Amino acid sequence: MEYLSLEEFYQSICKLGAPLVPEEISKELGQFNVFDTNELRALSGDKKGKMPYNRRLYYKISLIEGKSRAEYADKVIDIEKYALLFATPKVPYNYTSEDETHNAVFCVFGPDFITRSNTGFILDELPIFSPGNVPVFELSESEFHYLRTLFSKMKKEQASDYAFKYDLIRNYVMELIHMGQKFQPASVLYPKHSASERVTSLFVELLERQFPIESNQQRIGLRTAKDYADRLSVHVNHLNKVLKENTGRTTTEVIGNRITQEARILLKQTNWTVSEIGYCLGFEEVAHFSNFFRKHAQITPNSFRNE
Structure with a gap:
């Protein structure tokens, strides 16, 4: 079974031709980054993305557009159009797109990016990252577009030269987490x-x-x-x-x-x-x-x- 640290994740992205992780993203900053699957698919030629179970040692928040399926713990969630998915290093998951129009934007970050000292929270103590919950949330079209704008802000801010940009990005990430905790989880199937x-x-x-x-x-x-x-x-x-x-x-x-x-x-x-x-x-x-x-x-x- 594959062992995939955040550094190795970046290496796999770079093999597709994507730019290397920015130099200023250090362990102290928690290794944050934002990606768009359309860009990654264009580099890899893969039209139907699949993320198998592996040992991810990082957190991931994905905004999904298009028909797809997520398997998390013993649960299976069919996504019809829009969804927000939270992944934790504690429990592996499997995610597969079901059509070629599927797209997703996602951010990845290490456990040190969100700490009690800079947000007042410990990630693993938040309900959204607790084992046993269903961390996939179906969205309305308006909710999707609002969150899509949030991801765009993170990507734009990361490319800026603002000295406190990662503090601002943390606020965006926490907004994603709080919104997820307010949404109702997606329906679950048990094939x-x-x-x-x-x-x-x-x-x-x-x-x-x-x-x-x-x-x-x-x-x-x-x-x-x-x-x-x-x-x-x-x-x-x-x-x-x-x-x-x-x-x-x-x-x-x-x-x-x-x-x-x-x-x-x-x-x-x-x-x-x-x-x-x-x-x-x-x-x-x-x-x-x-x-x-x-x-x-x-x-x-x-x-x-x-x-």
Whole structure:
């Protein structure tokens, strides 16, 4: 499954011939940018855009025009004409246009672009970015044109030499967020033929998003079957049933096998203590980690490391 950071997203855009991200957009500014799919399609020759599930590490707000379909968590939303879509790094989504007249403008930004210090909010605490909500909103024609003007202002402001332009752009982004939270979510479909595969795909994506562990200060955020079910807005029993059907294993077994795989890597490739590795993998006590590893690997962590 593809891992796509914001920097890698920019690299993919540049491969299509689009200009490189402006030099002044630094990590301190939160890596903000605005794009138009018409421009990108002209560069790539792709008439029917598709954005597959991948590990996006950035936030994205899209203003959509034309018939299309969005899949978010276990939900499917058919978009007939106009919609506003919010994407968070927490939950992957799939988005496909259904006709050649489709168009979208969208902005992308890193988690540091909107902070409590400059807006009074934390993005992940806002309802619009909370797991379980439906972040796709159908718009009237007048609402669409108003928001289209807002995106145009952001693009124009970004190209200006105004010293405080990113402060102004943050205000535009927050207006988009507030408007989204005031709209009613789009209607949701649950096609039976694909729901099981989709939930499985999203579970695997969220599981892989926890790894690799690259620092002994890093810690996985999702540890139990319930953690994953809550993130995907499905009942834990339903998630367990779906994974059993598609993988032959329970949710706990899949999680346990992946954590054991990462534990093996860390034990062999780092000099971290067993306690530090256990902490990174979500265990409060080293004894709990040792028991877990021995159960799954039939050997103790220290014995495995010394083999």
